Amino acid sequence: MSRNNNDSDRLPRIPLIAGLSILFVVCVAASLWSFKVFSPESIKRAALPEKKHDPLLGALLDISDGLDNTDLAGKGFYDKYCKVCHGETGRGDGFNSFNLKPRPVDLSEEIFGGGEILTRTIMDGFTGKDGIIRCPPFGSVLGEDRVQAAVMYVQQFSAPPPQTEQTRVEGVEEIAPIE
Amino acid sequence: MGKRKAAIGLAHYIWFASLGTALFLSFIWLCLDEYVRDWKNHQVIVQRIQVKALNDRIDAIDSELHNTMDDLRKKKLKSTMERMNMVLAQIKTRPKKIQQLEIHALDKIDRCTTCHIAIDDKNVIGEEHPAGGHPGEYLKWHDIDEYGCTICHEGQGLSTDYMQAAHEPIKGFDRPWEAAVLTEYFIESSCGKCHLDREVPFAPMLTQGRHLIELAGCYGCHEVPLFKDEPKVAPRLDGLGVKVNMPWLLNWLHDPREYEDSKKLVRHRMPRFNISKEEIVDLATFLMETDEKPLEPAPLDDDPDAGGLLFRESRCVTCHTIEGKGGYLGPELSLITTKVNKGWMYNWIKNNHHFQPKTKMPQFNFNDQQCMNIVSYFWEEFGEDPPELPEGFEEVLKAEAKKEDRIARGKKLFSERGCTGCHDKAGFKTEKIAPPLEGVGSRSEYLLNWGEVEGIEKYLGDWLYVKVEGPATMDPKAKMPNFQLKPGEVGAITIALLSYTEEKIPHNYIVPAKSKAYPELPGRMNRIVDRFRCRSCHVIYGEGGWVSGHPLDSEGSEVQKPWLRAYFDLPYTLRPILRERMINLRMEPETADYLASFLKTVMINNTIPDMDEESFTEEQVEKGKELFKEKGCRSCHILGEGGGYVGPPMTEVGDRLTPGWIYAYTKDPNHYQPWAIQPDYGFTEDDSTAMAAYLMTWKKKKKEEEAKEEVEVKAQAGVKVETGVKEKAEVKEQTEEKKAPEAPVAPVAPEEKEAKAEQVSSLGAGIQPGG
Numbered sequence: 030m031s032r033n034n035n036d037s038d039r040l041p042r043i044p045l046i047a048g049l050s051i052l053f054v055v056c057v058a059a060s061l062w063s064f065k066v067f068s069p070e071s072i073k074r075a076a077l078p079e080k081k082h083d084p085l086l087g088a089l090l091d092i093s094d095g096l097d098n099t100d101l102a103g104k105g106f107y108d109k110y111c112k113v114c115h116g117e118t119g120r121g122d123g124f125n126s127f128n129l130k131p132r133p134v135d136l137s138e139e140i141f142g143g144g145e146i147l148t149r150t151i152m153d154g155f156t157g158k159d160g161i162i163r164c165p166p167f168g169s170v171l172g173e174d175r176v177q178a179a180v181m182y183v184q185q186f187s188a189p190p191p192q193t194e195q196t197r198v199e200g201v202e203e204i205a206p207i208e
Numbered sequence: 209m210g211k212r213k214a215a216i217g218l219a220h221y222i223w224f225a226s227l228g229t230a231l232f233l234s235f236i237w238l239c240l241d242e243y244v245r246d247w248k249n250h251q252v253i254v255q256r257i258q259v260k261a262l263n264d265r266i267d268a269i270d271s272e273l274h275n276t277m278d279d280l281r282k283k284k285l286k287s288t289m290e291r292m293n294m295v296l297a298q299i300k301t302r303p304k305k306i307q308q309l310e311i312h313a314l315d316k317i318d319r320c321t322t323c324h325i326a327i328d329d330k331n332v333i334g335e336e337h338p339a340g341g342h343p344g345e346y347l348k349w350h351d352i353d354e355y356g357c358t359i360c361h362e363g364q365g366l367s368t369d370y371m372q373a374a375h376e377p378i379k380g381f382d383r384p385w386e387a388a389v390l391t392e393y394f395i396e397s398s399c400g401k402c403h404l405d406r407e408v409p410f411a412p413m414l415t416q417g418r419h420l421i422e423l424a425g426c427y428g429c430h431e432v433p434l435f436k437d438e439p440k441v442a443p444r445l446d447g448l449g450v451k452v453n454m455p456w457l458l459n460w461l462h463d464p465r466e467y468e469d470s471k472k473l474v475r476h477r478m479p480r481f482n483i484s485k486e487e488i489v490d491l492a493t494f495l496m497e498t499d500e501k502p503l504e505p506a507p508l509d510d511d512p513d514a515g516g517l518l519f520r521e522s523r524c525v526t527c528h529t530i531e532g533k534g535g536y537l538g539p540e541l542s543l544i545t546t547k548v549n550k551g552w553m554y555n556w557i558k559n560n561h562h563f564q565p566k567t568k569m570p571q572f573n574f575n576d577q578q579c580m581n582i583v584s585y586f587w588e589e590f591g592e593d594p595p596e597l598p599e600g601f602e603e604v605l606k607a608e609a610k611k612e613d614r615i616a617r618g619k620k621l622f623s624e625r626g627c628t629g630c631h632d633k634a635g636f637k638t639e640k641i642a643p644p645l646e647g648v649g650s651r652s653e654y655l656l657n658w659g660e661v662e663g664i665e666k667y668l669g670d671w672l673y674v675k676v677e678g679p680a681t682m683d684p685k686a687k688m689p690n691f692q693l694k695p696g697e698v699g700a701i702t703i704a705l706l707s708y709t710e711e712k713i714p715h716n717y718i719v720p721a722k723s724k725a726y727p728e729l730p731g732r733m734n735r736i737v738d739r740f741r742c743r744s745c746h747v748i749y750g751e752g753g754w755v756s757g758h759p760l761d762s763e764g765s766e767v768q769k770p771w772l773r774a775y776f777d778l779p780y781t782l783r784p785i786l787r788e789r790m791i792n793l794r795m796e797p798e799t800a801d802y803l804a805s806f807l808k809t810v811m812i813n814n815t816i817p818d819m820d821e822e823s824f825t826e827e828q829v830e831k832g833k834e835l836f837k838e839k840g841c842r843s844c845h846i847l848g849e850g851g852g853y854v855g856p857p858m859t860e861v862g863d864r865l866t867p868g869w870i871y872a873y874t875k876d877p878n879h880y881q882p883w884a885i886q887p888d889y890g891f892t893e894d895d896s897t898a899m900a901a902y903l904m905t906w907k908k909k910k911k912e913e914e915a916k917e918e919v920e921v922k923a924q925a926g927v928k929v930e931t932g933v934k935e936k937a938e939v940k941e942q943t944e945e946k947k948a949p950e951a952p953v954a955p956v957a958p959e960e961k962e963a964k965a966e967q968v969s970s971l972g973a974g975i976q977p978g979g
Contacts, residue, residue, distance in 0.1 A: 045222075046222050047225070049222050049225075050222065050229045051229070053226040053229075054226070054230045054233050057230060081665045082664045083664065083665045084670055084674065084677075085669045085672075085699055086392075086669075088695035088696055088702075089696075089699040089703070090393075091695055092700065093413070098392075098393065098396065098411070098412075099344035102344075102409075102412055104412075105412055109885065113854050113885075114843070125785075125843070125844065125852045125853050125854050128853060161837060162838065162839045162889075163840055165843070165887035166887055166888070166890075169888035170886070170887055177345060178344070
């Protein structure tokens with residue numbers, strides 16, 4: 030009987046050992062996992078604390094109007110050299126456009142979506158069929174880099190309006206001035 | 209006994225087996241973890257995206273190659289395609305390994321390109337990182353092998369793990385690296401590490417921030433890098449008692465913005481100080497106490513109408529505002545009667561440099577009666593009501609306190625609160641009471657005192673933002689006053705502040721500030737420039753220029769002497785698009801003579817040739833005429849009939865500019881005026897000479913002749929001309945709508961010379977005060 034008992038004791042021993050050791054390893058692994066030691070990047074990112082209000086970023090987004098650095102620089106060049114004829118929003122309704130015949134082109138038209146035509150026009154100017162220059166060449170005054178930046182900005186006119194993250198901008202006035 | 213032994217044996221078994229298995233599994237895990245790295249995945253994905261983008265481009269070129277007929281273009285396309293195929297092969301066979309940039313000069317080792325392996329690939333700009341290319345041309349200017357990544361972007365360059373590299377811009381105390389990765393607009397603060405000029409190209413926010421620091425005068429109280437030895441931004445406070453009244457002073461010290469709501473920062477350099485009403489009264493009492501000698505008595509009789517005329521003729525609105533409209537150098541004038549008293553203002557107009565030796569206002573040439581007329585004009589126009597006391601001040605004023613005590617307390621406050629940083633006052637030393645701002649961008653975030661601010665991301669940028677926006681938010685006892693800036697302005701200033709890091713940048717990486725080593729102006733000229741404060745508007749030898757960007761350094765080579773001399777007598781707006789206009793200084797004839805000769809003899813540029821007008825031939829004139837038409841100059845310049853409003857009118861240019869200047873400027877406009885809109889058409893010497901020859905024919909005389917001819921033509925062509933005139937009238941209307949009330953000077957018909965003079969002098973009255 031006792032031998033039988035011994036046998037019945039001995040039989041589950043190996044699965045018991047295996048089961049317990051696996052349980053141990055799983056526990057260790059799970060605890061490591063829960064501390065995000067080995068977890069993949071996406072899980073680490075998701076585990077980050079929720080982003081709080083960031084007034085500096087909000088203010089910067091506010092003045093940049095959703096434009097990135099390059100476009101902001103491009104806007105500077107556009108405002109200085111192009112706005113006077115092509116207008117604030119590129120519709121060809123600038124201050125000087127009323128003195129011009131034909132009127133300056135509408136930059137929000139689709140053909141200006143591609144960069145190449147724009148780059149060529151700004152660099153070398155645009156000459157009408159009668160041989161008279163309509164848009165002066167700014168290539169040598171601005172240089173390639175600035176022209177490129179201006180082109181990037183002008184392309185925004187024909188692109189759909191960028192979707193800015195409202196949540197960020199909203200928080201700008203949350204910190205009230207001292208009373 | 210045996211059972212116990214067996215139990216011990218079992219426990220040993222379990223321990224041994226579990227530890228053995230654990231060791232084995234962790235070894236496998238270790239190997240796997242070492243083998244399976246995020247950057248390997250990234251490299252595979254990036255490669256796929258790069259290959260796809262390149263293939264797309266190759267396809268596009270391929271289809272164009274089939275369609276185009278032009279041999280030259282075909283050849284070009286083929287070579288492009290070959291090059292692209294080579295790049296494609298390169299990308300496909302790129303080994304998967306850790307990439308590393310070693311920049312010994314900057315002491316940086318960056319492995320960022322391990323994941324951002326396509327950073328210099330322009331085909332993938334706009335893809336999600338790490339697959340994206342670097343936007344803009346920044347890598348072209350800063351070679352990646354020479355600069356690396358973290359000198360601008362910060363973060364832990366050695367790491368190849370997303371978290372360890374400190375990508376997350378938002379930091380808690382558990383972040384792995386002190387300086388987190390900078391992206392978006394924050395990156396501009398890094399530009400300022402090496403770019404020590406105030407204007408940084410392609411960094412608009414940093415430039416604006418530095419400009420605002422200059423405007424707000426932060427260097428009054430702080431030591432600010434790049435702003436050493438700047439003049440004080442505010443006026444002297446000596447003899448305030450004879451100038452202003454107590455209620456105004458209380459208003460001003462209480463809340464400058466409440467007293468005068470203006471959108472321009474330049475008016476709000478006076479911040480709101482964090483002091484109690486009691487302290488304000490103390491300070492005001494101290495400031496009103498004066499031992500200044502009494503003012504000169506003003507003449508008794510006055511003529512406000514004549515004063516108003518003089519006010520408009522002198523174009524005071526070029527610098528001053530009237531109800532928010534006008535220039536921005538001087539104070540708002542519609543509120544001036546609530547601030548100063550009549551006697552002081554009379555003395556000020558008569559001898560302003562005595563009161564404020566560093567004022568930007570010129571010393572006008574008015575006689576006593578004229579000064580009084582102008583003063584009376586203001587009191588007639590804007591009334592005499594003293595400002596009301598701000599709320600709660602009556603009780604404080606009524607409260608019993610010894611005047612001596614108040615003065616003593618006020619005196620202490622004056623030096624304690626750093627008033628001397630911006631204002632001069634006899635008997636006070638200039639002290640910078642606030643901590644220096646050098647290295648503020650490297651301040652440890654663990655040491656920041658946030659006070660009671662909660663609910664925002666706590667990193668250095670936000671700390672500076674909150675501090676600048678409202679210093680008392682974090683520390684109710686803060687000495688720093690509130691400048692009441694708009695959020696955008698605070699943001700820009702914060703970016704500029706973050707650029708003052710402690711990082712040591714090697715000399716050859718630094719872009720130094722433009723040096724100001726210019727010669728001094730000699731004797732009499734210096735006195736004239738000082739008296740008329742020419743440098744308030746113009747740049748002379750690298751100094752000044754708050755209104756007009758046009759330096760006078762080479763003015764003598766640019767314009768003709770008779771024109772210059774006449775311009776001093778009756779200045780007018782050269783460029784109709786400009787809002788600012790040269791003021792009428794009413795110089796004595798001999799001063800104007802001297803000034804004209806000085807400019808013509810000293811302020812010249814030797815690279816501008818001396819050309820003789822007589823040497824131009826008819827062919828050159830004809831060629832110039834063709835060129836003027838062909839290049840579309842009329843789009844921007846008025847010449848005779850019609851033209852644009854961008855550049856100055858050219859109708860009388862033959863009387864104004866020298867032929868040498870026209871030659872030199874049209875040949876290389878960028879060299880002479882890099883800021884000008886004038887395009888560079890790549891003129892040859894012949895072209896420029898022809899242009900000079902043609903434009904020099906446009907003189908007043910010629911205009912009169914042409915006008916006569918035109919009248920004759922009009923008489924002949926009747927109806928046609930009429931429609932033309934109508935169209936023009938329409939155009940004119942539209943422009944006037946656009947730019948009212950500062951309507952540009954329309955091309956003036958030649959026969960109306962006198963009318964023009966009138967129009968020109970009435971420009972100063974473009975903004976009618978008092979509505």
